[in-house]
Amino acid sequence: MFKSAYLERVFNDVLKKDFGQPEFIQAVETFFLSMDDIISQTPQIEKYGIIERLVEPERFIHFRVTWVDDQGIARVNRGYRVQFSSVLGPYKGGIRFHPTVNASTMKFLGFEQTFKNALTGLPMGGGKGGSDFSSIGKSDGEIMRFCQNYMLELYRHIGADTDVPAGDIGVGNKEIGYLFGMYKKIRNEHTGVMTGKGLSYGGSLVRKEATGYGLCYFVAEMLKVYKSDRFDDKKVIVSGSGKVGLYAAIKAHDLGAKVVAMSDINGYIYDPNGLDMNLVTEITNNGELTLKYAEKTGCIHGKTPKDMWKVPTDIALPCAIQNELDLESAEHLVNNGCFLVAEGANMPCTLEAERYFIDHQILFAPGKAANAGGVAVSLFEMSQNAMHYPWPYDEVDDKLKGIMKEIFMKCYTAARKYKNPYDLISGANIAAFMRVYEAMMEQGIQ
Incomplete structure (x- = not known):
């Protein structure tokens, strides 16, 4: 499976030790596929057992x-x-x-x-x-x-x-x-032992919106760099109506896109003219988005959430849960004109779907990069707690935009250097790995 005999050996060990843990094995496999060329260029990785240590939690x-x-x-x-x-x-x-x-x-x-x-x-x-x-x-x-x-x-x-x-x-x-x-x-x-706290006792402004907003800021950079384009008038579909999906839809709309479909556990809603985001926000805050929105507006309501991926769109933002978007859904997206997919959830696309997008030259943003906005603002919350001083909304939002732009450029730069400019999966994995690897080397074997 891997060009590197070292990676092959470690992956086989993972298969044996972590038998019955498919999600973990999938994450490791995706990461290893990006590491093949790096391993051959850096013999210290094998000598110091870097990969073995990375796949075993402390x-x-x-x-x-x-x-x-x-x-x-x-x-x-x-x-x-x-x-x-x-x-x-x-x-x-x-x-x-x-x-x-x-x-x-x-x-x-x-x-x-x-x-x-x-x-x-x-x-x-x-x-x-x-x-x-x-x-x-x-x-x-x-x-x-x-x-x-x-x-x-x-x-x-x-x-x-x-x-x-x-x-x-x-x-x-x-x-x-x-x-x-x-x-x-x-x-x-x-103390600041938890993040995502209420504003009344140490929480940060923008924290609840951060993952969804950050996802759109990342996509905005992709559109600018790869297509010299913007969100304006793009059709967008969003899975999941939790905080990530809701705020990704809101920000995409704010940036000029037309959000045509959203989903939750009760199905999906679709309006080719664009959903009313004020109504979406009102209903989502009270739960049962798709049922109540369809009841109020008479828009198309599909009872199977997965069928939303059949809707014609330019940009797809899977924001619900791991492995929600499989190969069949990926094929529907590509056949219906989708040119960009960005993960708002953690690993919402199966490995087969990821490969299909890459093979068909679809711009693809992996979750470890595109949905990092939430954890970035969590660190901002930790900083504010340590300072005992809250930051204003615009300051946090500006910092979030800057972080997401930097993350995109790290992924894009690593992809250009080690793979190809469009392979942000490898770019994200390599850029992240190099930082972790450097720290591990400096801190010794432990």
């Missing part, structure tokens, strides 16, 4: 979370925190509450986070956490009790200079508040 914490529901019945969930790499700084990565959370998703997310954080140029290591708990159908009291019991274990392993979690799927302002409140009570300190 620490993997698996714990039980026991909580009591509103009927007084004890419930049990699995909790996780993977601390993948601290070579660049404290572990940094979100907490995900979703039924799909398991060891494989935690390791893939932590692995990707390591390189995503490296691309920002900021001092952050990579980590991720979560549980197979779902807040759907749960009362506020049940969510609070679960979060508090999750933190009763997690607090031992995190800290402002050790590991700084944030939110992710299923973990919004409510959950962050409950988690932080319990940490503060246990430790008797009010």
Whole structure:
């Protein structure tokens, strides 16, 4: 599979040791495919076991979370925190509450986070956490009790200079508040141990919008560099109606695009004349976007979210969850005129879909680069907490734009140097790896 015998050997070891962890293996394979030429040029990588060390997390914490529901019945969930790499700084990565959370998703997310954080140029290591708990159908009291019991274990392993979690799927302002409140009570300190906090107790402006906004800022750079173009009048489709999808759609609209379709778990909505983003925002804040929007407007409502990828578009922004966009969907996009795909979620495209886009010369932005805006503003929040001084909205937004432009240029420059200018997957992997590799070499074998 790989030109490098060293990579082949390490990948076979991963297949054996991490058997039954398909998401993690997929992330490793995608990364290794970009590394072949780098390995042959740099023999120190093999000599010092750099790749073996990169694919093995520094620490993997698996714990039980026991909580009591509103009927007084004890419930049990699995909790996780993977601390993948601290070579660049404290572990940094979100907490995900979703039924799909398991060891494989935690390791893939932590692995990707390591390189995503490296691309920002900021001092952050990579980590991720979560549980197979779902807040759907749960009362506020049940969510609070679960979060508090999750933190009763997690607090031992995190800290402002050790590991700084944030939110992710299923973990919004409510959950962050409950988690932080319990940490503060246990430790008797009010520190910047979590990001994504409410503005009333140390959160940052632009944090909730950051991943979606940053995605569009990255795409804007792609359009400018590759096509001497802008968002103006481009048709855009967005999957997912959480924070990433919502704010990506809002920013794309603000930059002049026509958002023609969006999806959620109940299906998708499509209006060739463009969706009413004010109405989308109003409904999304209350949940059930596609059902309620279609009911209010009479627009096309498809009951299968995946069918949205059949809609004619110029730009596709998958912002929901890993592996949501497969080869069949990629073929529909290309056949219907899509020329640019940018990942707002973590690894939302399957490996086969990625290869199809590249083979058909579709501009493609991998998530570890394109969706790094959220973690960048998380670091800004950490800085504000350390200073005990909040920054104004425009200052944070300007910093976010600058970070996303720098990330694009790092990926583009590495792609031109080592592969080809259009291979941003390799560009992102190589640029991130080189920073991590340099730090590992300087810090010695550990």
